[in-house]
Amino acid sequence: MRYSEDHKARTRQRIIREAAERFRRDGVDATGLQTLMKALGLTHGGFYAHFKSKDELVEIALQEAAGQLGEVSERLFASDDPLDAFIDSYLSAEHRAGPGRGCPLPTISAELGARGHASPTTDAVVRERLEMIEKNLPAEHAREQGVALLASLVGALVLSRSVADEELSDRILGDTRAYLKRQVKEESPA
Amino acid sequence: MRYSEDHKARTRQRIIREAAERFRRDGVDATGLQTLMKALGLTHGGFYAHFKSKDELVEIALQEAAGQLGEVSERLFASDDPLDAFIDSYLSAEHRAGPGRGCPLPTISAELGARGHASPTTDAVVRERLEMIEKNLPAEHAREQGVALLASLVGALVLSRSVADEELSDRILGDTRAYLKRQVKEESPA
DNA sequence: TGTACATCAGTGAACGCGCGTTCACTGATGTAC
């Protein structure tokens, strides 16, 4: 069966998008290539016509996820109150419930790092995220505050997904949200 | 072979301690029962004389890890500057390098939560940790600040272990440490 | 216009491997007589 010129490229893209979702939602280790390909109506053997190994796909999917997040955040950072919008979005119930469409830092990067496979792509994601945040902070303690702010966001999301009690989970998101927004306002008295 | 009266109980404890270390260091999924038992000079078949399933051991090992952390933090919180000591210890290079002996929240709990297996034990660990922190914060915003502080600690550790560049990793720990300590001081003017 | 051939994305069986779990068994010891 011959296919249109860009057919293979489009299949490759479909695999990457599906992987980016599943790696974030179910975990890298827990996502089998067989299941992944089947979900796209393909068989697992064809995988290696597109990627050298699962590890290569992990790296590419992490970049894809980061790119998706970058687009979303750029929209948020274009609003009137960029940091508030970003904090609200990051610590929302939607983000907690949809890891497959969310930030890869608390999911893919955390899993890779925990296994001792820290990926350079994670560095790029972290740096990009930090730059966006720091640009919107007043100069004085921007660097330190930027890092601490990102850490709070990632940690609160991880914790909110880890606890079984929904009330506690809501409190983790809500209190962190309130505290961070207050901090950001206090340090930037316009 | 007959054994001393407490022999089985001591073997059980050895399994729990080894599991608590490996689950934190290598991950729950990546730790096979065969490897775990072999590391103790035992064979894997005997595992089920001690535990109903791997899942049961995971729960027990998480409690063990939390208990170990509890002891350490109690010592820290007995010092002159309890919160500073806790922050320094949590965000130290030693804690980053030794997940197997550290806080289970960025490791076991994060992994379980990411797989959608949020464990009630995690709730207990989070609540315990929060109480310790809040007790040492001034009343006004203690609740919100306590949650945000814990989130920062967990997030900074996760991120510092996820990035490949050591300099960036150090910056994540160092800047978060500096910022949090400054925050704690500003909010509690003695 | 008709036929032979090349292309190549995708197929699916097979590989060795480690997983969690089960279970009939071992064998050193303590107890009963």
Added chain:
DNA sequence: TGTACATCAGTGAACGCGCGTTCACTGATGTAC
């Protein structure tokens, strides 16, 4: 004191399963003549 038996922590082969990876193959299409 000597022998038969019960105990039971630990042994190790076996189960079905899904993993990542390999590879000979398929078959619809475009091209060459």
